Amino acid sequence: MxxxxxxxxxxxxxxxxxxxxxxxxxxxxxxxxxxxxxxxxxxxxxxxxxxxxxxxxxxxxxxxxxxxxxxxxxxxxxxxxxxxxxxxxxxxxxxxxxxxxxxxxxxxxxxxxxxxxxxxxxxxxxxxxxxxxxxxxxxxxxxxxxxxxxxxxxxxxxxxxxxxxxxxxxxxxxxxxxxxxxxxxxxxxxxxxxxxxxxxxxxxxxxxxxxxxxxxxxLGGGTLNNLNPRKTFYNFRNCLYNIVKNDHSSLWLGVLFIRMLLDGIAALKFLSELKFAHFLAVLHAHFHFYRHLESLLKKRKEIKAFEKVLQVKNTDLSIVYQYFINGIKIYQK
CATH class of the missing domain: 3.90.550.10 (Spore Coat Polysaccharide Biosynthesis Protein SpsA; Chain A)
Structure with a gap:
């Protein structure tokens, strides 16, 4: 081939x-x-x-x-x-x-x-x-x-x-x-x-x-490296996009709410570290998400139309909890 x-x-x-x-x-x-x-x-x-x-x-x-x-x-x-x-x-x-x-x-x-x-x-x-x-x-x-x-x-x-x-x-x-x-x-x-x-x-x-x-x-970091607040904006905004479009579980609104709370904690952490541009990038990501929510819901409906199974299930774990609370720093099944 x-x-x-x-x-x-x-x-x-x-x-x-x-x-x-x-x-x-x-x-x-x-x-x-x-x-x-x-x-x-x-x-x-x-x-x-x-x-x-x-x-x-x-x-x-x-x-x-x-x-x-x-x-x-x-x-x-x-x-x-x-x-x-x-x-x-x-x-x-x-x-x-x-x-x-x-x-x-x-x-x-x-x-x-x-x-x-x-x-x-x-x-x-x-x-x-x-x-x-x-x-x-x-x-x-x-x-x-x-x-x-x-x-x-x-x-x-x-x-x-x-x-x-x-x-x-x-x-x-x-x-x-x-x-x-x-x-x-x-x-x-x-x-x-x-x-x-x-x-x-x-x-x-x-x-x-x-x-x-x-x-x-x-090599990595060729377009936007981790120090670039623009990358922070895209990563936070696009995660919210992913939830609305693709989490088809009955609890997706709760998942979205908790994710937004976690984003708020991350934003405050940026602020405490005097990373003002990254703090503002998280806020900008959320405002941008709100403005596009209607189109995201339309895409969600379109995806459900070709869905072959009741629900694609990701892991139930919270990688944030595992990493920052339990101290697990390497992948575990």
Whole structure:
């Protein structure tokens, strides 16, 4: 099976110079696309000159992660695609192991490799690690990473498991499933779009999985790092979006209320640490959420229309309670 490897880029010429060579080296018969979000740094010209085998998809404006990939995938004919960050180094066979999974399992809609830190290669990387899960209050976490606690890769997650979500840093997708559930939600713009997409895929009866034999190395923080209050805004707002759209349990309003209380505590913590920009980002996230509640409820209704099971159930645990109260800093089943 030939797949499309789609690298989204926005003014990332330095990242392309560092990371694109490994993708080209290990591409085999697969097709590489550079989806450019209106860069002004010469990314397109450099890629065309040095790697003419890479197909260019140029967009007229920066459409963010969701919008950029949605537009690009309209021009990609392959049924299985890999949405690959421009700051990811790949290894030999990284595609083969996952492509094989798609070939034998028609229910598989999304899959991720083992994602290690390109700066500290023996450790998992924040954005995905060994596969993602969602707690009762829509906090995403990973095997190998709880909040800012990162585990060393000792082979403890070398098993194939089904996930709640697969990382957008290196996300393999079955295009027909992605289209069926409505593509990436462009209202998110950045952060947690893959969590929402995978949640919708599970509602539709598809499987999300992890393949440990496929290994990549992610630099991370290439678009917005953890010190950027804009990232705080997107993460807090988009978690609320996820609850309204995708928590179809009878207790979802209670879950939303508790999550908003937890956000308030987080905002006060930012304030106590004199992180005023992050405090304001949380407030802004909530006001933005209120303004878009009507459209979110409409999307919730649309998702329920294609739901194949009564309810997609995430874990009942609160990762906040486990981490901050019980002091559990590593993933536990």
């Amino acid at each position: 030939k797949i499309g490897i789609v690298i989204l880029n926005w003014n990332g010429i330095d990242l392309l110079k560092t990371y694109l060579p490994s993708v080209v080296e290990h591409r085999k018969e697969h097709v590489i696309y550079l989806a450019d979000n209106a860069s002004t740094d010469g990314s397109i010209a450099w890629t065309a000159t040095h790697y003419p085998e890479v197909k260019i998809i140029a967009m007229g404006e920066n459409r963010g992660y969701a919008g950029g990939y949605n537009a690009a995938l309209d021009s990609v004919p392959e049924e299985v695609v890999c949405l690959l960050n421009s700051d990811v180094a790949v290894t030999a066979g990284w595609c083969d192991f996952i492509v094989r999974r798609f070939e034998i399992d028609p229910k598989l809609a999304a899959c991720q490799p083992k994602i290690l830190d390109d700066k500290k290669k023996e450790f998992f990387e924040y954005a995905g690690a060994a596969g993602g899960f969602i707690d009762r209050y829509a906090y995403p976490y990973c095997r190998g990473r709880l909040f800012d606690s990162i585990e060393k890769d000792l082979g403890q997650y070398d098993d194939v498991v089904d996930l709640d979500w697969a990382s957008g840093a290196c996300l393999f997708l079955r295009k027909s499933a992605y289209i069926k559930v409505g593509k990436l939600d462009e209202d998110y713009f950045a952060h947690q779009e893959e969590v929402d997409l995978c949640w919708r895929l599970r509602h539709a009866g598809f499987v999300i999985s992890y393949e440990p034999q496929s290994v990549v190395y992610h």
